Amino acid sequence: MGQYLVRMLLQVVPVMFLISIIVFVLVHVTGDPVNLMLPETATEEDREILRAALGLDQPLYQQYFVYIKNVLQGDFGNSFHYGEPALPLVLERLPATFELAAVAMLIGIVIAVPCGMISAVKRNTVLDVIISFLSVIGKAMPNFWMGIMLILLFSVSLGLFPVSGRGGVEHIVLPAFTIGIGLAAQMTRLIRSNMLEILSQDYIRTARSKGLREVLVVGRHAFRNGLIPVVTIMSLQFTSLIGGTLVTETVFAWPGLGQLLVTSVNMRDMAVVQAAVFIIALVVIVCNMLTDVVYRYLDPRIKYN
């Protein structure tokens, strides 16, 4: 186990290194940030001074070394919009986004697991077709559109939930459902095909041929084994989950990382963008590692090799 973790970590380091290069390249072809940072009245001299202060007059490889050295010390530079270090700005947004993502994931699981199972067991029945159809629609509907519709229906017309913002439990319902429904649609399809594969496997056929009742077959054998891949499926969704928060947080004025990113990208506040991309990538990688560990824990047949 320990050895396994060390090996995982050894894999993470080069990936993070590559991410640092991707981010660096992205930011440094942005063109000249100086024009955005100075007022229109600035003279060419002012610009030169600022460029020198930011190290932009250095050759690119040298800028990269300075950058990577600072990143290793947790210094992503200052946000020119907020005039504060970028990393804390990003970190203080994580809780809000985690909260939203966790609840959305929970909603996704609660909808998708039963739907996917039923769909597979009742394959090719009306129920299956309906579930499949709904899940495709859920997948095909743009996120922000669904969000605005949910607001109009559940807040404005029915008055059940607050429209926007972060606060009590009631505030999270609509944004979490907006992400959760899309997630559920995706996961239902995956769980269904997973289940189908399991149902066609030998031990299920054996169980059936032994004359066990269908409920028992499904309940005892298929269900249990069908659940394990859910963990993997969850890990597949982490990236799209974070991606979903970009749009949803803007619709619901949810003060998380997604909104910070959207405003920072729009303002070209690249220090914040860099820090955020870095942190998100790290979170995704760690989540994937964790699910991998959990998966191994659940399914002892897999050895650490």
Next chain:
Amino acid sequence: MKNSRLITVLLLVVLVLSACSGNNGNSSANNGGNSSTNSEAGNGGSDSGRTGDQAKLVIANSADIESFDPHNNNNTYSESVIINVFEYLVKNGENQEKVPGLATEWEMVDDTTWRFKLREGVTFHNGDPFTAADVKFSFERVAKDSSLKQNSYFKHITEVKIVNDYEVEFITEYPDPILLNRLSKMGAGILPAKYIEENGIESFLKNPIGTGPYKFSSWTKDDRVVLVKNESYYGDAPQWEEVTFRMIPEAATRVSELLTGGVDIITGVPVTDIERINGGEATKIEAATIQRVLHLLMRMTEGTVTADPLVREAIELAIDKQAIIDSIAGGMGTVTRTSVTPGNFGADPGLYETSLFDADKAKQLLQDAGYTNGGPEVTLSASTVYKEIAEVVAAMLTGVGFQVNLDILEPSKFTETYNSKGFKELFILGVGNSLFDASNNYNRFLLENAAGETDYNNPEVEELLQAALSNMNPEERAKQYQQVQQHIANDRPTIYLYQMQGVYGVNKRINFAPRLDEMFILDDIKLAN
């Protein structure tokens, strides 16, 4: 067995995730729990999320403030919030006349020296008294630190002399006819000298204090700013216990919040929602003219098609400004041929509420200019903020024969191109005026500033503008600017599309009269009845 193991793990993951995120201390106390005593809760019939407490006010803006540093902010909505925390020496009265703020009296000693008597008995929110030292500290900071966004408005202040604890003298590098205008705008906010010197600016920005009627309570970025009543305010007792400025980027979401009673005032109402809000049981629309005038700037650089005055005139005549107001702005706007609108120093009323539009003559002008087959090709740039207007202007220009390339840029790209003066023939720009003075409108046409942008070059105008910059005789100065306006209207380095209006959605429990300067002066916002 395996099942329960799995479920435990899943639950644990969810628990850990939500525990990580559980520490949002300032959950919106004003929402949720306290049920409304108000009969006119949202038209949905439910009062969930309603701002129940009578003495609490919630205002929703489309963007967050930049910071709590009044010297380092450069947009109107930041000022509209922090103006309640930091006060100016001089305030704008109802008609932009200057009235006492933290200064009670002032006089001009000579062309470059002004003396101010300061209000006594004023304290900062931490109890420190407000004295001349704070004035000196504040203005010398904003005047000398060129990295501050407001520096350019104040850098000619060479010194602030302390005469005694309650009297100061401002020394300027050259005669400045609009010093008072500068002292009553963003950037002139008075900071606590002692507090900042002891604790440093960073700690001050985390816990800002001023002298205003409202105190800082909390700021969750991209979410909300909460201000609370300053119990020891020297003026009339502030009337709101707590005021929350929420940041809601989506217009549709803001409107929904207003309709459900989640917030009391929203900014930037889409014109299509006006009817809906006015029709709401508990909501109404308030609109007021604001300082922002939409410009269509034209490049006069030799060799460009817009260097030809006939082409520029054709452009002005081709655009039906009133039609733009009536359609896109929902009737909320005023046509104008000057950007110095009423309420600003140097206004020429003859050019206000008037516009030129004659599509046939525009076609003729293009013929006269030699474009007999195929009109001139122009590129029209605009930020996505003004996308609709740009599309309509482009269609109108196409209508008289222009070949228009529409170039819509997202705001930061627009700013970047603007700052590097990189636009081609035409671009649309919304220009505000926080100084309430014509100089703010026309300095862009000084030779030095116009070079590379419009390349406008009229020696007469240059002379008038230079003279007006430091002319201490108000009447003469006003005439100079009125002459400039006539020149600009004829020369057309820019034409004006219209003066905009601020459209607000307001809950009927509130009386709110929107202001020309777009500020939220909290104590002017009252409970109805």
Next chain:
Amino acid sequence: MEQQIKKRKTTLWSLLWNSKLGSLGAIIVLFVVLVAIFAPWIAPYDPAALDPIKRLKPPFWMEGSLPEHLLGTDNLGRDILSRLIYGSRVSLIVGVGAVLVSGLVGTLLGLLAGYYGKWSNILIMRTADAFHAIPSLLLMLVMLAVVGPGLTTLIFVIGLTNWVSYARVVRGEVLSIKERDFVRAARAAGASNARMLFKHILPNIMSTFIVLSGMNVATTILMESSLSFLGLGIKPPDVSWGTMLSDGKQYIATSWWVSTFPGLAITITVLGVIFLGDWLRDVLDPRMKAND
């Protein structure tokens, strides 16, 4: 030989005929493609022709509608039907174009990694991991902010973000094909690398490629609309369903038709693509069922 091909074709057709959802998908996709191709002949109006006086008129069955604008007009008085018809072009061009770009890049890198192995494998697969860890919408957002939005940039940005899945799948395929008898035999016979790639390996991964692409076209069309919402989509005078949808979002409560029709167009098209894609997967590559 010829007969064999014919037979295969008939089975494909009959297979499609037998799958109800598959044929529904095929019909939808075919319809959209035809509309896109023949847009100038079908569309009643110029999609950019605006008339502010006739703005926000409802579709024909509602009160206050104008008979000449079947699906009503948008915020600038443009004909929504015409814009939908023209919008299909951009949505399809972006969808197909981006998928081609990512398919090309991903396949090439996957081939390299799988065929040559060693350091190229390590470098490419680690880069794929790195890309995979950054949400694609975020990556696109940043890239678009850098290069500026537009039709071509949009295609390349979406394309260059989504290559990872191709690279992974293709590499896997190559690794397994490499071990098969006919490839070993060809190699033993001294076939050149290029010949190996193009003659033996590429044809074998074709089906995988098609299946993956079907799914990616759907996500790409959705991505385009999300990017429009975030302000980095197609710019006028070009029109896409995504921009129509996001421009109309502020009128949802007052003039629902402005955003609902493009929303429906996106949903139905994506639905069609997914149905067709599912069917293609079942037919071409049953093994892929498990990993969507």
